[in-house]
Amino acid sequence: MRILVAGAGHLGAQIARALAAARNDVVLVDRDGDRAAEFAGRPAVGVVEGDACEPAVLERAGAFTADVLIAATDRDEDNLVIGLLAKRRFAVPRVVARVNDTDNTWLFDARWGVDAAIPATTPLISLVEEATGAADTVALLRLSRAGVDVIETAITAHSRAAGRALADIELPPGTVVATVVRDGRPTVPAPQMPLRPGDELLVVSHSATEEEIRAAFR
Template identity: 65%
Template sequence: MNVLIAGAGRLGTRVAQVLSAAGNHVTIVDADEDRVEALRGQCDAHLLVGDAGEAAVQERAGVARADLVVVATGRDEDNLVISLLAKRRFAAPRVVARVNDDENAWLFDHRWGVDIAVPAATPLVSLIEEATGTADTVALLRLSTAGVGIIETAITTRSKAAGRTLGDIALPEGTLVATVVRGGNPTAPSPSMRLEPGDELLLVSHSADEHEIHAAFQ
């Protein structure tokens, strides 16, 4: 699957890490050159500096070949313009857009090229903004076209998985660990990898929800 992500913040980076680890071709676009440079080595994605609200930038990023466009900047007006351009100019088949301000949620629909709106009130954005540091397992995103969900769980000193290897943990059927983020760096997981407090696991699953993942690790 070809994925174009507009916005190299925490949300865009997390989605990129999971989808690229699962073998998808991912491109991230952000107007902030320093932010883009900081991502080098953090995920196997093509990085591009530019304003995704410009047709030339989207074209250069390969939006015409994208199966999924994730619009995740911190400004609703930018997200709407990027979504509309991707859908109307380049006929993107699926556009997922982040809503930063609840008062703007009514705008995020097919009229602006948005297929799936991610409201600020959902656990996803709460996690991305790090507004709730208490949740250890959160569903990040559901990709309807791919039929999979992306779930994050954090290992703490209280987690039953702390000190155990990945091979010792019984995962729900149809679930795999896409990457383990340790010290801010994504690591390719192996059955012999021993989990440590502070590790963040990104999982891809066809059927499991965050409660099942929590039960496996916490």
């Protein structure tokens, strides 16, 4: 499934990682160059820097071939414009939009191209299921009901974790490596599994930050 996520804030970044982990083709759009740079170079998530309220930016991100668009910025007016463009100009089959201010909920309907309006307080897993309509593809992400974040990191030739067994890596408390993607195939890792350059790790944690988890493998 090809999915565009507009807005690389905390929610947008989480949903992009979660959907990419579920083997979807995900492109993240944000006008903040620093936010976009955080995802640049990650094979699992494409990045387009620019304002998703501009049709040319959405077109560059692949809106004409998108199955789903998620407007996840922290501005309701932007999410409405993005939703309307997605539906009316690009005919995106499913448009999901974040509602930041509950007083604006009444606006988020078919008149603005929105198929599903999601309050900002909605758990991540519910948003994923609403966006994809296929909960079985994201079973791992049900952990998010307990406040667990899903974080992706990669092993490079310069990582201190390269060549070391997973059991020898000191992870932050409350953190588990759920999957190692090697040569394009996800694997449930054994403790003695040696990590190799090119491995992509899907890590779940209820307390550690993304930076803390990446630091453990650098």
